[in-house]
Amino acid sequence: xxxxxxPGPATHGRGTGAQPANRFDRLHIDIEPDADQDVLDEDARxxxxxxxxxxxxxxxxxxxxxxxxxxxxxxxxxYRGCEHGCIYCYARPTHEFLGLSAGLDFETRIFVKEDAxxxxxxxxxxxxxxxxxxxxxxxxxxxQPIERTLRLTRRCLDVLAEFRNPVGIVTKNALVARxxxxxxxxxxxxxxxxxxxxxxxxxxxxxxxxxxxSTADLRLEAVARLNAAGVPAGIMxxxxxxxxxxxxxxxxxxxxxxxxxxxxxxxxxxxxxxxKDLFDxxxxxxxxxxxxxxLSRIQDVRGGKANDPRFGSRMTGEGPHAELxxxxxxxxxxxxxxxxxxxxxxxxxFRRKGQLDLF
Numbered sequence: 001x002x003x004x005x006x007p008g009p010a011t012h013g014r015g016t017g018a019q020p021a022n023r024f025d026r027l028h029i030d031i032e033p034d035a036d037q038d039v040l041d042e043d044a045r046x047x048x049x050x051x052x053x054x055x056x057x058x059x060x061x062x063x064x065x066x067x068x069x070x071x072x073x074x075x076x077x078x079y080r081g082c083e084h085g086c087i088y089c090y091a092r093p094t095h096e097f098l099g100l101s102a103g104l105d106f107e108t109r110i111f112v113k114e115d116a117x118x119x120x121x122x123x124x125x126x127x128x129x130x131x132x133x134x135x136x137x138x139x140x141x142x143x144q145p146i147e148r149t150l151r152l153t154r155r156c157l158d159v160l161a162e163f164r165n166p167v168g169i170v171t172k173n174a175l176v177a178r179x180x181x182x183x184x185x186x187x188x189x190x191x192x193x194x195x196x197x198x199x200x201x202x203x204x205x206x207x208x209x210x211x212x213x214s215t216a217d218l219r220l221e222a223v224a225r226l227n228a229a230g231v232p233a234g235i236m237x238x239x240x241x242x243x244x245x246x247x248x249x250x251x252x253x254x255x256x257x258x259x260x261x262x263x264x265x266x267x268x269x270x271x272x273x274x275x276k277d278l279f280d281x282x283x284x285x286x287x288x289x290x291x292x293x294x295l296s297r298i299q300d301v302r303g304g305k306a307n308d309p310r311f312g313s314r315m316t317g318e319g320p321h322a323e324l325x326x327x328x329x330x331x332x333x334x335x336x337x338x339x340x341x342x343x344x345x346x347x348x349x350f351r352r353k354g355q356l357d358l359f
Contacts, residue, residue: 049108051083053146056111061119063138075138076120078152080111082140084172086210087282088239091139093273102274107212110146117155124163124352131350133166143173145212157182163352166191166345170236172199172210174218177225184229189349193232193342195265196223198252200245208286216252220259227260232342234263237329241269242297242317243290246325250332257336264338266329268301268317276306297321 063075081095085107092102100109113119123129136142142153160167161182169176169183169192176183176194186192196219200206203215214222219235226233235256240246249266256264271279283291295306301317302308308318316322333340 049104051108051110051146054109054111056080056113057115058113059119060123061113061116062123062134065138074132075135076116076142076156077137077139078113078116078142078156079140079144079146080113081106081109083107083110083144083146084141084210084212086172086213088209088241088269088271088275088279090270090272090275092275092278094139096274103278110144112146112150113152114150116152117159120156120159121162124159124165131165131347133168133345133347134160135168135170137170141171141173142169143171143175145173147173148175148178154179154182157186160191161185164189164191164349166347166349168192168345169194170197170238171195172197172213172219174214174222177222180226180229180231183226183231187229187231190343190346191349193234193263193345194223194226195234195236195263196220197236197238198256199238199241200248201251201255202245202248205245208282216255220255223256223259223261227262232262234261234265234338234342236264237266239269240266240325240329241294242301242321242325243294244287246297246328249325249329250335253329253332253336253338257338261338263340263342264333264336265340266325267315268322268325269298270302270308270314271298271306272309301325 061076061078063077064073065075080098082089082091089106092106095102095106095109098111100106136153136156142156147153157167157179164186167186171194174196176196183192183194198216198219199209201216206213206216223233223235235252237245237249237252240249253264280291280295283294287294298306301319301322303313303318308314316326
């Protein structure tokens with residue numbers, strides 16, 4: 001990773017001869033040797049494509065949306081791309097905006113927002129900031145494996161605790177329980193909740209679908225640990241893949257209840273843009289005997305297509321089969337004794353740095 005600073009030599013026929021560092025320049029990180037012990041065995045690690053990390057010098061950290069389908073209007077993502085490698089991830093096409101592939105690039109070329117905590121502190125300090133729930137992992141997972149080393153999410157949580165700004169986290173990694181202390185501090189003012197996303201209890205299927213995520217057992221252990229510390233924690237069955245994991249809904253909810261889950265929800269699989277072909281290829285490689293059935297079921301809940309981006313249906317699907325899944329989920333959730341939603345997060349505990357200095 002080299003760069004030339006200053007004006008640089010003149011170059012005939014060019015506007016400049018300088019070679020400033022690309023704002024997405026490569027980042028060298030020494031990974032902890034046991035960082036992926038819970039998700040990959042030694043032989044599997046030897047066969048993997050190495051992950052590259054790049055600096056992302058974005059000058060803002062909070063994104064906003066006005067979608068009626070999501071329960072938050074502001075989100076924070078310390079990383080772009082995700083090493084978890086979930087084949088169905090709807091965020092994969094975002095890497096195409098960087099000139100990269102939604103396929104292997106998305107999970108092996110990760111952009112790191114090193115300044116995320118400082119940018120967050122500046123945003124919350126601004127007089128224009130109106131306290132609201134910040135969703136962390138609105139796009140890519142904030143607890144993907146590199147977080148164990150970089151601790152960017154942890155440092156952002158420390159900032160949120162300073163300001164008592166409420167936060168909701170969704171993750172597929174049990175690493176979130178590492179930060180139980182700061183989350184419990186926030187939760188003492190009703191300013192934090194956590195949802196562990198559980199896709200399947202079948203470990204063979206999990207390793208194929210989402211190869212660098214934590215096991216379902218570890219995620220449910222994280223739910224139990226967080227709740228024991230006073231952090232409202234529940235689960236999301238995300239995504240429900242018709243014909244592949246929908247039959248597991250009752251079993252997942254029963255296990256979640258045993259872990260003390262305080263709420264539960266689900267989202268239906270959606271396959272935007274390049275994700276459609278990536279998922280189809282995955283089906284052909286991993287479950288060829290079920291490929292036609294799964295694709296047919298997906299089309300059943302998506303109006304005959306692989307994806308339906310319309311508000312109101314994209315999270316749950318439409319049609320008779322989608323209604324059956326919704327009924328199965330609600331019935332199983334009620335039988336497990338899990339409420340549909342956790343305690344509402346507060347915004348009135350928010351305080352700016354200047355307010356703290358008065359005391």
